[in-house]
Amino acid sequence: xxxxxxxxxxxxxxxxxxxxxxxxxxxxxxxxxxxxxxxxxxxxxxxxxxxxxxxxxxxxxxxxxxxxxxxxxxxxxxxxxxxxxxxxxxxxxxxxxxxxxxxxxxxxxxxxxxxxxxxxxxxxxxxxxxxxxxxxxxxxxxxxxxxxxxxxxxxxxxxxxxxxxxxxxxxxxxxxxxxxxxxxxxxxxxxxxxxxxxxxxxxxxxxxxxxxxxxxxxxxxxxxxxxxxxxxxxxxxxxxxxxxxxxxxxxxxxxxxxxxxxxxxxxxxxxxxxxxxxxxxxxxxxxxxxxxxxxxxxxxxxxxxxxxxxxxxxxxxxxxxxxxxxxxxxxxxxxxxxxxxxxxxxxxxxxxxxxxxxxxxxxxxxxxxxxxxxxxxxxxxxxxxxxxxxxxxxxxxxxxxxxxxxxxxxxxxxxxxxxxxxxxxxxxxxxxxxxxxxxxx
Amino acid sequence: xxxxxxxxxxxxxxxxxxxxxxxxxxxxxxxxxxxxxxxxxxxxxxxxxxxxxxxxxxxxxxxxxxxxxxxxxxxxxxxxxxxxxxxxxxxxxxxxxxxxxxxxxxxxxxxxxxxxxxxxxxxxxxxxxxxxxxxxxxxxxxxxxxxxxxxxxxxxxxxxxxxxxxxxxxxxx
Numbered sequence: 098x099x100x101x102x103x104x105x106x107x108x109x110x111x112x113x114x115x116x117x118x119x120x121x122x123x124x125x126x127x128x129x130x131x132x133x134x135x136x137x138x139x140x141x142x143x144x145x146x147x148x149x150x151x152x153x154x155x156x157x158x159x160x161x162x163x164x165x166x167x168x169x170x171x172x173x174x175x176x177x178x179x180x181x182x183x184x185x186x187x188x189x190x191x192x193x194x195x196x197x198x199x200x201x202x203x204x205x206x207x208x209x210x211x212x213x214x215x216x217x218x219x220x221x222x223x224x225x226x227x228x229x230x231x232x233x234x235x236x237x238x239x240x241x242x243x244x245x246x247x248x249x250x251x252x253x254x255x256x257x258x259x260x261x262x263x264x265x266x267x268x269x270x271x272x273x274x275x276x277x278x279x280x281x282x283x284x285x286x287x288x289x290x291x292x293x294x295x296x297x298x299x300x301x302x303x304x305x306x307x308x309x310x311x312x313x314x315x316x317x318x319x320x321x322x323x324x325x326x327x328x329x330x331x332x333x334x335x336x337x338x339x340x341x342x343x344x345x346x347x348x349x350x351x352x353x354x355x356x357x358x359x360x361x362x363x364x365x366x367x368x369x370x371x372x373x374x375x376x377x378x379x380x381x382x383x384x385x386x387x388x389x390x391x392x393x394x395x396x397x398x399x400x401x402x403x404x405x406x407x408x409x410x411x412x413x414x415x416x417x418x419x420x421x422x423x424x425x426x427x428x429x430x431x432x433x434x435x436x437x438x439x440x441x442x443x444x445x446x447x448x449x450x451x452x453x454x455x456x457x458x459x460x461x462x463x464x465x466x467x468x469x470x471x472x473x474x475x476x477x478x479x480x481x482x483x484x485x486x487x488x489x490x491x492x493x494x495x496x497x498x499x500x501x502x503x504x505x506x507x508x509x510x511x512x513x514x515x516x517x518x519x520x521x522x523x524x525x526x527x528x529x530x531x532x533x534x535x536x537x538x
Numbered sequence: 539x540x541x542x543x544x545x546x547x548x549x550x551x552x553x554x555x556x557x558x559x560x561x562x563x564x565x566x567x568x569x570x571x572x573x574x575x576x577x578x579x580x581x582x583x584x585x586x587x588x589x590x591x592x593x594x595x596x597x598x599x600x601x602x603x604x605x606x607x608x609x610x611x612x613x614x615x616x617x618x619x620x621x622x623x624x625x626x627x628x629x630x631x632x633x634x635x636x637x638x639x640x641x642x643x644x645x646x647x648x649x650x651x652x653x654x655x656x657x658x659x660x661x662x663x664x665x666x667x668x669x670x671x672x673x674x675x676x677x678x679x680x681x682x683x684x685x686x687x688x689x690x691x692x693x694x695x696x697x698x699x700x701x702x703x704x705x706x707x708x709x710x711x
Contacts, residue, residue: 282692355652373663375656396656442650456650502694
């Protein structure tokens with residue numbers, strides 16, 4: 098990886114260890130406190146220098162804009178971005194002008210710099226200050242060798258601020274794979290597409306010739322697994338993001354679908370229908386014979402591993418309606434966990450292990466969460482059809498797709514666990530079946 | 539958005555390239571070019587009369603009357619109307635033992651993606667099993683489920699949903 102974290106020494110000769118008592122903190126439970134005002138001025142450069150991604154002065158402003166957008170989208174911050182603030186001199190990056198920042202109303206301050214290193218790489222520094230307490234809270238920095246990845250440095254700066262102020266894990270430096278949709282309702286064109294979680298760096302993976310559904314990231318970030326109707330043979334394929342190679346995983350005359358990786362990326366759990374009966378199977382990601390995990394008559398599908406790999410949550414209509422079940426990863430100990438009334442589908446285990454997101458079916462569809470034992474149900478959304486939840490890497494945000502009544506147009510949305518901060522996710526066309534990938538290095 | 543336009547053009551170019559006989563080895567094979575679903579109502583209405591080629595799709599639609607059976611919400615069992623249509627399909631298929639068919643299973647939009655793929659498969663298999671029980675060799679019938687991906691009626695109302703919950707017997711042109 099050309100992307101290394103460094104200790105920033107060049108600006109910190111005056112920096113002294115700061116006391117950590119009585120520092121500001123963001124409440125993530127929602128409802129109690131308003132979003133924290135935070136100032137994010139454009140990041141200065143010691144000398145304006147050309148780079149493969151524009152000059153360092155322009156990049157410094159763009160990095161601050163990416164951080165501003167990330168923190169705003171979290172719903173936990175009310176950022177004052179570069180457009181609303183005085184420019185910062187390079188010498189002030191490690192020595193903020195607290196009296197000025199005090200007048201902005203912000204409680205926290207993110208400063209940084211972008212510096213060309215002379216070898217084609219840049220260094221991005223990122224500092225977080227407590228404006229009220231006149232204290233530095235934390236800092237980090239990155240050398241970016243591949244300038245096409247400069248946004249990752251910005252997202253890592255956002256993640257540093259977010260984790261320091263909320264105590265939660267990072268999630269901004271991550272990608273999403275999803276199905277891009279266009280065309281009339283009875284003949285939608287569907288293409289696999291991948292993008293950063295904020296919609297940047299969007300690219301199509303397939304050309305729309307075949308229907309593609311339910312892409313899912315491998316936890317090792319190297320491959321995605323999805324369903325394609327290529328050759329009118331609906332099957333699960335693996336796509337290697339590095340080589341572009343696609344591979345059928347199970348070569349059988351039966352339809353395979355609804356795939357998902359195990360947390361160690363070694364296995365894929367999926368559904369296979371044989372003569373109209375759908376069961377769950379597991380196969381090595383490198384191929385081989387599938388191992389059958391369920392045998393109950395009925396539809397067993399939409400399986401998802403627990404983060405430790407020991408259990409699988411899935412939906413089954415063996416009771417007569419779609420409900421959520423948990424079993425051991427070898428198929429033993431199958432137990433229904435959803436008893437809230439109504440039907441439950443597409444369960445997905447949180448990367449933190451503490452919750453299972455699902456689609457609840459009634460008159461329409463809603464996205465909600467429950468505990469792995471089935472308690473504590475909470476409905477988070479209320480569109481006409483909100484379907485297919487996927488978790489952010491830190492288990493605090495859920496992305497899903499919302500289909501409009503009538504037109505059938507679908508779009509990606511995100512919502513946090515409070516259910517209050519619901520936002521559209523920008524995509525060039527319509528979108529469905531999102532899968533949030535793991536944190537990038 | 540300039541980059542997206544470029545990507546679209548690139549994607550279209552790839553699509554064209556993939557249509558030629560020489561496909562890249564690392565892509566899933568392209569679908570057969572002719573075996574797409576035609577809207578059944580329209581083709582059956584064509585005024586070909588009795589000039590249809592025996593054993594053709596037009597002949598099938600003319601003789602049987604319908605290539606489609608419908609299902610109740612979330613159901614895959616066949617009602618009297620459906621078995622009546624399928625019995626006539628079976629008779630026609632016995633008359634033309636060299637014809638192979640594909641049965642497509644479809645769902646309305648009120649189910650989740652994965653479940654509907656499985657439910658469409660159940661519906662296609664229901665229709666297939668009925669044809670087999672009426673003397674059609676199982677090896678002549680393949681099935682495919684489109685879930686909720688290919689509705690025939692575009693509305694979000696009971697009438698549209700009823701039309702979309704279906705199994706379609708597709709005879710080659």
